[in-house]
Amino acid sequence: MFFRLVKINFQSLFQSSFSKSKKSNAGLIILFVFVFAYVIAAMALGAWGQAQLYLQNQMPTYGLLITGALPTTILVFVLSFFGLHHMLFSATDYELLASMPIKTSTVCFARIFTQCIWYYIYVLMFYAPYLVVYCIVTPITFLQVLIAIIILLALPLLPITFGELFALCIGLIGSNSKVFRVIRGIVIALVMVAMVLLYSGFGQGSITLPNIFFFTWIVQSVAFVSWGSVFAFWAISIFPFVVLLLCISKYYSKLYERFHRTPKAKHAKPVNLHERTQFQALLKKEWQRLTSSAGYLLNSCLGFVFYICMPVVLYFAGVQNMGFSVLGAFCLAIAMLGMNSPLAVTFSLEGNAFYIIKSLPISTKTYIQSKVALQLCIMLPFAIVGSFLCGILMHFVWYEWLLLLLFSLGFSVLVTGYALFLAKRFYTFSYTNEIQVVKQSSAVLYHTLTCFAFLGVVLGVCIGAMYLMPLWIPLTVITLVTCVGGWVLLYKQMQVTAWQLNEIM
Amino acid sequence: MLEILNVKKSYKKGEEVLKGISLCVQEGDLFAFIGHNGAGKSTLIKCIAGILNFESGQIRVFGKDISKQSLEAKQCMAYVPDNPDMYPFMTGVDYISFILSCYGVSLQSVQQEMEAMAKAYEIYDALQSKVKEYSHGMRQKLVLLTAFLHHPKLLILDEPFVGLDPKAAKITRDYMHDFCKKGGIIFFSTHVLETAEKLCNKVAIIKDGEIISQGAMKDIVGNASLEDVFLEEDE
Numbered sequence: 001m002f003f004r005l006v007k008i009n010f011q012s013l014f015q016s017s018f019s020k021s022k023k024s025n026a027g028l029i030i031l032f033v034f035v036f037a038y039v040i041a042a043m044a045l046g047a048w049g050q051a052q053l054y055l056q057n058q059m060p061t062y063g064l065l066i067t068g069a070l071p072t073t074i075l076v077f078v079l080s081f082f083g084l085h086h087m088l089f090s091a092t093d094y095e096l097l098a099s100m101p102i103k104t105s106t107v108c109f110a111r112i113f114t115q116c117i118w119y120y121i122y123v124l125m126f127y128a129p130y131l132v133v134y135c136i137v138t139p140i141t142f143l144q145v146l147i148a149i150i151i152l153l154a155l156p157l158l159p160i161t162f163g164e165l166f167a168l169c170i171g172l173i174g175s176n177s178k179v180f181r182v183i184r185g186i187v188i189a190l191v192m193v194a195m196v197l198l199y200s201g202f203g204q205g206s207i208t209l210p211n212i213f214f215f216t217w218i219v220q221s222v223a224f225v226s227w228g229s230v231f232a233f234w235a236i237s238i239f240p241f242v243v244l245l246l247c248i249s250k251y252y253s254k255l256y257e258r259f260h261r262t263p264k265a266k267h268a269k270p271v272n273l274h275e276r277t278q279f280q281a282l283l284k285k286e287w288q289r290l291t292s293s294a295g296y297l298l299n300s301c302l303g304f305v306f307y308i309c310m311p312v313v314l315y316f317a318g319v320q321n322m323g324f325s326v327l328g329a330f331c332l333a334i335a336m337l338g339m340n341s342p343l344a345v346t347f348s349l350e351g352n353a354f355y356i357i358k359s360l361p362i363s364t365k366t367y368i369q370s371k372v373a374l375q376l377c378i379m380l381p382f383a384i385v386g387s388f389l390c391g392i393l394m395h396f397v398w399y400e401w402l403l404l405l406l407f408s409l410g411f412s413v414l415v416t417g418y419a420l421f422l423a424k425r426f427y428t429f430s431y432t433n434e435i436q437v438v439k440q441s442s443a444v445l446y447h448t449l450t451c452f453a454f455l456g457v458v459l460g461v462c463i464g465a466m467y468l469m470p471l472w473i474p475l476t477v478i479t480l481v482t483c484v485g486g487w488v489l490l491y492k493q494m495q496v497t498a499w500q501l502n503e504i505m
Numbered sequence: 506m507l508e509i510l511n512v513k514k515s516y517k518k519g520e521e522v523l524k525g526i527s528l529c530v531q532e533g534d535l536f537a538f539i540g541h542n543g544a545g546k547s548t549l550i551k552c553i554a555g556i557l558n559f560e561s562g563q564i565r566v567f568g569k570d571i572s573k574q575s576l577e578a579k580q581c582m583a584y585v586p587d588n589p590d591m592y593p594f595m596t597g598v599d600y601i602s603f604i605l606s607c608y609g610v611s612l613q614s615v616q617q618e619m620e621a622m623a624k625a626y627e628i629y630d631a632l633q634s635k636v637k638e639y640s641h642g643m644r645q646k647l648v649l650l651t652a653f654l655h656h657p658k659l660l661i662l663d664e665p666f667v668g669l670d671p672k673a674a675k676i677t678r679d680y681m682h683d684f685c686k687k688g689g690i691i692f693f694s695t696h697v698l699e700t701a702e703k704l705c706n707k708v709a710i711i712k713d714g715e716i717i718s719q720g721a722m723k724d725i726v727g728n729a730s731l732e733d734v735f736l737e738e739d740e
């Protein structure tokens with residue numbers, strides 16, 4: 001029964017992605033493989049570069065073990081916080097399973113097991129390349145390889161435990177009142193910022209939690225072959241995990257009921273309708289959708305937030321003293337602002353509820369404008385603040401700051417235009433088929449890959465041009481091209497999308 | 506007036522779901538549209554509401570072609586789906602505000618009416634809660650309430666009584682009756698034939714995408730019951 005449930009969990013995870021068409025399924029599998037290969041290659045390349053830097057400066061290469069472990073830990077923590085908690089307490093098939101002669105603890109174990117498989121894939125993608133590079137650049141014995149694998153197996157357990165524990169606590173204290181929701185939001189934001197800042201402490205020899213934790217356990221285990229550290233790392237990883245597993249499985253049904261109990265009716269409060277224009281009503285709808293889902297918010301706006309966080313992180317890491325140029329800031333803007341955007345998946349998120357829009361007297365133009373407006377309203381403030389922080393913290397001169405600001409704004413518009421293109425390319429509302437083929441992951445992937453390709457072009461052009469002319473000249477040209485190209489693309493896309501949506505609206 | 510002229514629709518090439526449907530519904534008509542599962546009821550209703558496109562034929566809502574003047578046609582109608590997939594992130598009051606704003610209705614003018622209807626449907630206290638917390642019946646009540654609230658001339662209801670408690674069903678029937686008395690048109694599909702027989706003055710029976718019987722309820726039913734007529738026609 002356990003494995004049957006695991007199979008069902010995987011089917012429910014993939015049902016939205018796979019369709020009946022063998023051709024599109026094959027395409028999707030190729031896409032998944034490509035993404036995994038791409039991430040592994042990128043991580044390996046980064047690890048290799050870092051290893052060369054360590055070797056050149058005669059620094060110990062065991063730093064790689066920490067560098068790889070840190071983002072993996074943070075990632076698994078975040079995924080556990082959102083993904084595992086969502087699967088445990090928001091899965092729609094709980095009531096069906098609970099009514100059957102299956103122990104709720106089995107259902108719980110199966111769900112945790114399914115998610116854990118995912119997290120181990122992430123660990124393989126993000127941490128294994130660092131381990132492999134470490135094994136290549138450092139003379140290492142078979143025993144050390146064995147220890148490294150043992151460490152790798154234990155690595156995600158603690159972040160999974162803390163992620164779920166944290167999500168449980170937040171969920172239990174949270175209620176529907178606005179005050180609690182604000183507190184919950186602040187706590188989540190603080191934890192995320194704290195984790196980013198903790199990460200930034202690495203590399204300066206400062207005493208930070210990750211340095212102490214990972215050095216004590218992982219480095220001692222692998223680099224210095226300390227079996228004591230191996231056992232200790234396993235013990236501190238597995239013990240809380242098992243405790244959490246037992247507690248959640250024992251109280252699973254009670255916790256589920258707690259998260260799904262009907263809120264008390266809000267008496268006495270007068271219900272007032274809010275007067276809005278069509279555009280305002282649509283914009284409010286988009287805003288509510290974005291802020292109602294932590295997953296959507298995280299997936300689509302993380303890059304924007306990082307554009308503000310990264311200058312601070314880099315500042316604490318002392319990068320400004322190492323000659324962080326405006327070109328680096330341009331690359332940062334492309335990587336962060338182009339990471340993802342809410343607009344790329346906006347049409348597919350309408351899903352079955354798209355009938356509401358289609359039955360209302362709303363023009364496609366207004367509908368698209370509201371979606372574009374939301375993206376720009378969110379993105380532009382982050383672009384302004386991020387470029388401002390970069391300029392201040394990295395000691396840019398005024399024209400560099402101005403260039404960065406203009407580029408960030410222009411690039412935001414360019415990204416918006418491209419995201420609209422992707423949204424229209426990967427829409428999914430279908431009224432003839434109950435199982436909708438959700439193409440959101442494809443849209444997000446194309447979005448990220450294209451922006452990274454753009455980053456490569458900008459970097460290549462600037463590095464090439466630096467041999468012939470001062471850096472500000474190619475940067476100015478790129479800024480102008482981005483700004484003009486961005487507006488043209490957005491304008492054209494809005495027209496084309498309106499026309500294409502008219503065909504189905 | 507709602508005019509449906511020779512409407513054909515197919516989801517797959519060669520598989521027609523609607524095989525040239527023609528109907529005419531006048532002001533004041535309460536029109537029941539009945540048929541077995543998969544006969545094409547919801548498809549036609551979605552075509553009328555402007556949700557689905559159709560290959561040939563014409564649908565005119567008070568003279569406005571739904572294909573060519575869709576905004577004008579949609580402005581004077583409201584649609585209630587069979588399965589109210591709504592925005593789960595909105596509260597009930599947000600949903601009402603959103604829909605009415607889209608129709609350009611002055612919300613102040615309908616505030617009192619909204620309160621009265623919400624209290625009648627017994628969802629007033631739940632209007633501040635998110636739609637995702639609503640039961641199926643509560644969602645249905647909310648969609649019905651919103652549909653009546655912006656005073657359309659044509660109401661298209663796809664199985665409106667599903668999930669409603671007896672009191673809410675009675676209130677809905679009364680609202681429908683009053684709505685048509687004032688000259689509005691209601692075109693609705695249902696499997697509750699007894700209700701359709703009591704409530705409606707006109708009826709059409711659809712089978713495999715074709716209208717097999719239509720006309721005034723009394724003419725179609727005669728001395729038998731609608732259930733008998735339907736079962737006889739369906740065989």
